[in-house]
Amino acid sequence: MSLTSLDPRVTRLNLPEGEQPPVEAKPVLDQFETYETFHQKKEGTAYTYVGPVHAPNEEVAFLFSKEQYSRRAACTGMWVARTSHIMVTPYVGDGENVYDAIRTEEPTERSEQPEAYEIFHLKKRGKAHTHAGRVEATSYQEALQEAKKAFGDKGPIVNVWVVKSKHVFRNNEEDKDMWLTIPDKKYRDAVAYKVMDKITKYKEENKTTAVQ
Amino acid sequence: MYGGGNVFEATKFDTLQNEDPVKMAEFEARIERGEKIEPNDWMPELYRKQLIRMIEQHAHSEIIGSLPEGTWITRAPGFRRKLAQMAKVQDEVGHAQLLYSAAETLGKSREQMLTDLINGKSKYSNVFNYPAFTWADSNIISWLIDAGAIVNQLANAKGSYGPYCRALDRICAEEAFHLKYGHDAVVHMATGSAKQREMIQAALNRWWTPIMHFFGPPDKMSTHTEILMKWKVKMASNDDMRQQFLDMYVPKIWELGLTLPDPNLKKNAETGKWDYTEPDWEEFKRVINGDGPCNAERLAVRRTAEERGAWVRRALLNPKSKYVKPLA
Structure with missing residues (x-):
């Protein structure tokens, strides 16, 4: 006997x-490694952390991030970096500055030429890194x-993330139109549903039943 | 949507006695001050364990909860409703993704969580073990199950664990559309033809017990959760959340001339609280432990999806990948 469902497509799976x-x-990497995503909400504003995605490489991570983090909210740009490429400082308490607490450590690895690094700050616990x-280092x-x-x-800066600029995957400037949402997706907005009109009309027409 | 009715494990105080008292005091003071806990902070094992359990259950509920609504996409009446239903289901799966990552920051891998879901080792919201017989059932889920979940999620978004709060903030923002969409769908049916009214009333009758179950067993029956409230893991008791839900939604149901299948349901003028008949908690236990009308189907569908996608994931895997848990 195979499983019978109300959905014929499920029944047909036998x-x-x-x-x-x-x-x-x-297996260990069945769900791939993780990437951290930063988005820009509005042209000219700082990139902000939105969350991680699991992906097999940075191009796919970018696509997943676009689906996950720009699908429903305004977005004008996105950066994606492999989690293992991000260096994380210790966390301090709210109101403190982590730079005061960091001891100078000897670098484990040094490049011959200075290269660019992106710096992200967390201003308050529970908020997002911005x-x-x-800097060049x-x-x-x-x-x-x-x-x-x-x-x-x-x-106050409670935590810092440091990542090499070359490890940040970004969209090309000329591809900016990928962030434009077509206007006829109004059905995803709460304001598209004018429930009150229907309820008021119903109550008017059914004064007796609505009172009980 | 969908988070709710978390089943907490009995608090074992002996595990607390092994914790470092100085670190514990610092941890509790931080929460007391209203600061959030971030993944690399020291935390008691019990805090970690209960948060993993709760966030994981919530993630599973999102992914399983999208199944009964997902099956209605092709049969939703009209193109616009199909689009909206599809957008909602996509949101829910996205929520699962956010929540799995939040749980992962506590040290349990997504692989392990997905395996535990399929093997029945970890739970998901009990309501999704019930079938959605008609389009009206799907509407009731969209409106009232989401509404219940929002009550729960808004409370939990004020909890103490940073990554969970961040995920819930995003989730709650997307829920605004779900709630309105669900309400609109129910209103459409309730103010439509006699047949439509009959369908929505029947669906409401079917879903009332699962909805009452949604917030979990009554406080007098549930395990000791004081310490979890103190640590801001659990933000409101099951009964408080149920009361809040009844307060917000029973009037909205009644104003449509619909009835609820509980003759004792009324707001008590003296206590200011809702009186109701306790739903059958034996049924709740039976269903959550696997013996509900749809448990087998939900897990079989999930299992098939995982198995059928395995070769794609294997083909895409970069052999040089190294696992690091997400940062925040």
């Missing part, structure tokens, strides 16, 4: 009925020192 033997644990700016540690000089005195 799935076995009754309790099934347990599945084996999924792009503070870009030969290591993550030096980038952090440069960031402290450049943007470290701007109020």
Whole structure:
């Protein structure tokens, strides 16, 4: 006997009925590695962290991020970076500045030429990391020192993320029109549903039933 | 939508006694001050465990919950409703993705969560073990199950764990459309022809018990959750959330001239709270433990999707990939 469903498409799958033997644990990278996504809500504003996605490579991560994080909200640009490429400082308490707490560490790896690093600040726990700016350095540690000089005195900063600019995957400027949403998707907006008109009309017409 | 009726495990206080008292005091003071906990912070094992359980259950509920509504996309009356239903289902699956990542920051991999779902080791919201017989059932889910979930999610969004709060903020923003869409669909049926009214009333009758179950067992029956409330893992008791839901939605149901299948349901003028007949909690337990009308189908469909997609994931996997848990 196979499983019968109210949905004929499920019935046609001919799935076995009754309790099934347990599945084996999924292999370690079955769901791929993770990428962190930052979006720009409005032209000219700082890129802000929106969340992670799982993907096999950065191009796919970008596509997934576009679906996940720009599908329903305004977006004018997106950056995606592999999680393992992001260096994370310790977290301090709200109101404190993490740059004061960081001890200078010897870089484990240093590039011959300075290269660009992107710096992201978390201003308050529970909020999202925001792009503070870009610095030139030969290591993550030096980038952090440069960031402290450049943007470290701007109020409380509870955590910093540092990532090499070359590790940030972005959309090309000329592809900006990918962020335009076609206007006839109004059915996804709450304002498209004028429920009150119908309810009021119904109540007018059925004064007796509505009172009970 | 969909988060709700979390089943907490009995609090084991002996696990608390093994925790470092100094770190524990710092942790509790941080929560007391209203600061959020971030993934790399020290946290008691019990906090970690209960959050994983709760966020994971919520994620599973999103992904399983999209199944009964998903089957109605092709049969939704009219092109516009198909588009809206499709957009809603897509949102729900997106919510699952956000929630799985939030749970992952606590140290449980998405692979393990998906395996535990299919093997019945971790639960999802009980309501999705019931069938959606007609389009009207789908409408009731869209409106009232989402409404219940929003009550729950708005409360949890004020919780103490940063990644969960961030995910819930995004989720709640998208829910605004779901709620209006669901309400509009129910109003359309309730103010339509006699046959449409009959269909929506029948669906409402069928769903009332699952909806009452949705917020979980009554406080007097549920496991000790004081410490979870103190740690802002659980933000309101099951009964409080049920009361809040009744307060917001029973009047909206009644104003459409629809009835609810509980003769004892009324707002008590003295207590200011709703009186109601306790739904059958034995049925709740039976269904959550696997013996509901749709448990087997829901898990079989999920299992098939995972199995059929496995070769695609294998083909795409970069052998040099290394797993790192998401940052926030």
